[in-house]
Amino acid sequence: MFSHLPQLFGFPPKSAQFLNMRKLWQRLLLAVLFSPATCVCAQQLPKGLDSLFYGKQGIHTRYPDLGLSIGVVRGPATAYYALGNTQPLQGVPLDSTTLFEIGSVTKTFTALLLAYEQEAGKLPKGAYLESLLPATVSLRPGLRHRVTLTAMASHQSGLPNLSNDRYIQALIDKDSVQPFHSVSRDYLFKILRETDSLQAPGTYHYNNFAFSLLGTLLAQRAGRSYGDLVQQRIAQPLGLRTTGLTYQTAHIAGRFTTKGEVRPAIVINAVAPAGGLKSNVVDLVRYVRAQLKPPAGLLGRAIIRTQQPVYHDSTITMGLAWEIRQLAGHRVYQKDGDTFGNSSLVRFDRDRQVGVIILANHQDAKAVAEAGDLVYQYLLLNQPL
Incomplete structure (x- = not known):
């Protein structure tokens, strides 16, 4: 050749x-x-990680059907690992290019779109929800000048959450397989019009509705679809070649519940800004590198803004979509995500310049969190990639 x-x-x-x-x-x-910094193929696990994944109490031993695609960043070095196949015991081997539904990791992209507008001076930091609403949507008195866009992007808005309230049950009754399929922009506006009070505003309550509404409104303001806006403002500038709302390649991970039940690709319509993106570890490594060393210019300033704490209580500190935790004495940024058939985790530590991405072909947040912890601790020990 x-x-x-x-x-x-x-x-x-x-x-x-x-x-x-x-x-x-x-x-x-x-x-x-085939250098560690550029290879996009799956590598064998290093000896230390191999024992953690394949030992008597290892991840693969306890979750034998689980397939994982892993991306690791430490300083200038990058490594990719993969375990299992696109489908348990069959399919083709997973690798760094396999596409997964990344679920709520999407929220970090939506929050970055907000930060982009704020850094551009188009939306003040304290801007209220009304600043993005069309004239046809009016808020009830209990919501006027009470919900900031920053609060929406940090789970403290007090809006309905579209997860464990009356709305989700109605959606499930309508379509138990794809409950979010019928959620349109008008449906989001309908919920907003019906809401007459906020539930514990200013305190942390995880909220899919707020992110769905925020991303929809930001896209409407830009005169684009949400997917197009992500491409223009984030994916293309950062070189994310396969990240988007549609599958850009045929190399797709299977989708399974924790019990191994096959799930179809998720269809979520206007809920996309809360959890609709697909990606792979190659793209997410690039995304993490931009988080570790933000590029110059407007996008870089927006990335830095998403990492600034805007909420804190005894259990959690939030940036814009990013959860901020103290691990091993260092500030660590993290976001996980679940769909009905995939799970994901993105974690990075700016002080140590390390990052971990875990993508799974099962909806199993527990297994993915365990894998993320193992890889992160391995990195802290400065073991070879």
Whole structure:
């Protein structure tokens, strides 16, 4: 595959110079293609991680059907690992290019779109929900000038949450397989019009509705769809080639419940800003690198804004969508996500310049959290990638 390259430098075929040059090019290209910083293939687990995953109490031992795609960042180095197949005991092996539903990790993208507008000076930090609402949607007195966009992006708005309230049960009754399929922009506005009071505003309550509404309104303001806005403002500038609302490749992970039941691809319509993106660990490594070292310019400033604490109580500190925790004496940013058939985790530590991405072909937040902890602790021990 490399035989034509030395000819570009003027050596005749089969000459000594040609043969020596060909060998040199082969070595150089193999070194580049398979170096830890650039390889997008799955690698074997390092010895320390291998025992943690395959030992008597390892992840694979306790979750034998679970398939994982893992991305690791430490300083300038990158490594990718994969365990299992797209489907348990069959399918094709997972690798770093396999696409997964990343669920609520999507919220960090939606929050970044908000921060982008704030850094651009188009939305003040204290802007209220009304600043994005169309004239046809009016709030009841109990909500006027009480819900800020920042509160919506940090789970403290007090709005209905579309998860464990009367709305989710009605959606399940309508379609138990795809309950969010019927959630349109008008449905979000309907909920807003019906809401006459806020539930414990200013305190943390996880909220899918707030993120769905926020992303929908930001896209409407920009005159684009949510998916197009993510592409324009985030994916393309950061080089995220397969991240989006649709599958950009045929190499797709299977989707299973914790019991191994097959699930269809999730269809969530206007709930997309809360959990609709698909991605792989190659793209999410690029995303984490941008979090660790934000690029210059507006997008970089917006990334930094999402990482600033805006809420704190005895149990959690929130940036914009990012959960901020103290682990091993350092501030760590994290977001996990679940759909009906996949689970995900993104974690990074700016002080140590490390990051971990875990994507699973089962909806199993517990297993993914355990895998994330194992890999993160391994990184802290400064073990080889």
